[in-house]
Amino acid sequence: MSVVVFAETWEGRFKKATFEAVGYASALGREMGTETVAVVLGQCSDELEQLGRYGAAKVVHIAGADLNSFEASRYAAALSAQVERAGANVLIVSGSFNGKTLAPLVSVALEAALITQCVELPTSTQPVRVKRGAFSGKGYAYFESRAPKHVLSIVPNGIGLKEHPVSAVVETAEMAVAAPKTQQISVERASGTIALPEAEIVVSGGRGLKAPENWKMLEELAEVLGAGTACSKPVSDMHWRPHSEHVGQTGIAINPNLYIAVGISGAIQHLAGVSGSKTIVVINSDPEAPFFKAADYGIVGDAFEVVPKLTAAVKAFKSAH
Ligand SMILES: Cc1cc2nc3c(=O)[nH]c(=O)nc-3n(C[C@H](O)[C@H](O)[C@H](O)COP(=O)(O)OP(=O)(O)OC[C@H]3O[C@@H](n4cnc5c(N)ncnc54)[C@H](O)[C@@H]3O)c2cc1C
Missing domain, CATH: 3.40.50.1220 (TPP-binding domain)
Structure with missing residues (x-):
């Protein structure tokens, strides 16, 4: 059993939201008495070991050109397979643009309960009880779930960075994924230097x-x-x-x-x-x-x-x- 976290990359680099999600996952993993596995999909030019600083004991890097740009169905297939392979019953995803698309697809594939917009660590893990944003951020709600598996997506920039340095073991593998249903044709960058x-x-x-x-x-x-x-x-x-x-x-x-x-x-x-x-x-x-x-x-x-x-x-x- 383990907690898996999707370590998202943007043009092959990690961002703060990635470290935030890994820190959240590893804090949850410690509460559950289990290790945290970070899954990186596609090309990554950053050092994978640095995810250990936020508590990832293991980093699984699934390389392959098919995963170099985000495509929801391929990413969902690859991520679900890694969650199953790790025997995990919790997956953590940052609620980024891509994470918002990915989390429901993976929860369907895993037949897992999905709780989005989590703003704190679960106060209980059996059953899972967690505080989340509600009413377009105007309030909060506590959600409780007794499902055997969960996908939790966290509010980016809402939790903060939590370091818990461990030495991460890195495993790299290739994985065949089905042909995409949609394809990225071009990218138009938003103006402004800071996303x-x-x-x-x-x-x-x-x-x-x-x-x-x-x-x-x-x-x-x-x-x-x-x-x-x-x-x-x-x-x-x-x-x-x-x-x-x-x-x-x-x-x-x-x-x-x-x-x-x-x-x-x-x-x-x-x-x-x-x-x-x-x-x-x-x-x-x-x-x-x-x-x-x-x-x-x-x-x-x-x-x-x-x-x-x-x-x-x-x-x-x-x-x-
Ligand atoms: C279904 C729905 C969804 C909506 N979604 C959004 C949304 O996502 N985001 C959003 O922003 N709005 C949204 N709106 C619109 C929202 O209701 C407001 O109309 C809008 O936010 C007002 O924009 P504003 O404050 O820029 O303009 P105004 O309401 O016109 O306010 C301008 C302000 O500037 C001040 N001001 C004027 N001159 C100066 C000056 N020289 N120096 C300093 N202050 C000055 C005024 O005192 C005033 O308070 C939505 C509305 C609906 C119905």
Whole structure:
């Protein structure tokens, strides 16, 4: 028996979400008194042993060109086979874009119960009882399952990195997988240098910024903070910003350490995607803006005055330290 974790790669590299999932799986494995097996699919240019830092006792790398780009049915087949081979009754997947597609397919293949959006380790493993996000992030629910097998997907950036260094044994194998049902034809990269789901800091703008050209000041703030940029729905609907930056109930849900909302009213649909942020700073000219109720820090003021001052202050702080 073991806990298996899908160690996802992006263009052959691990990201924070991978380490977070491995750390979660190994903490669960220790609670269950069993080892953690990390499964890596397709080409990987990162050192596989580093997964041991987060507690993976074994890393199984399934190489093969068929797995070099994500295709849901092939990945589900390969991952299910590895879960069965390991005799595992729990699979951990990060709730990334790919993980969200993969988790239900693998749970069907394994006839396992699926619990998504887990935000904590299970409080019990027999039966499995775990806290998960509910109502578009506006609340939490505890799910309990008595199924013999489980797939748990965790909220990226929601658990945090937990190191538990062990020496990982690496096993590499090839595996024949069935022909794909769909094929990746081309990739169009989203703008912005930092992918939103992994960004530690996010600077976000709303309709209060008045026009797309005014985003330059937000981009400058984002640059000095090393932040990703996001926006409210109307902003992307008006094509001021790309849809890949739209956060909220109908956009991306993010959980950064710091979310700076500029000229955003704080509608419930917007909050649904950002309320997992650890610290929220709101800059709004209207002291009655609903977003202030959800804010840890609020600045009542004109964004066009406040943001350049904030950028200058961060620059001054950075050059002094
Ligand atoms: C089914 C459904 C799903 C939705 N999904 C989403 C979603 O996923 N994400 C999302 O964002 N919205 C979503 N919405 C829309 C949501 O209800 C709000 O309409 C939207 O979030 C408002 O965007 P906003 O805050 O940018 O604009 P506004 O509501 O127009 O707010 C602009 C804010 O800017 C402030 N402001 C104006 N000038 C300045 C200035 N100079 N300096 C500082 N502040 C200033 C104003 O005081 C105001 O608070 C959804 C709506 C529905 C019905």
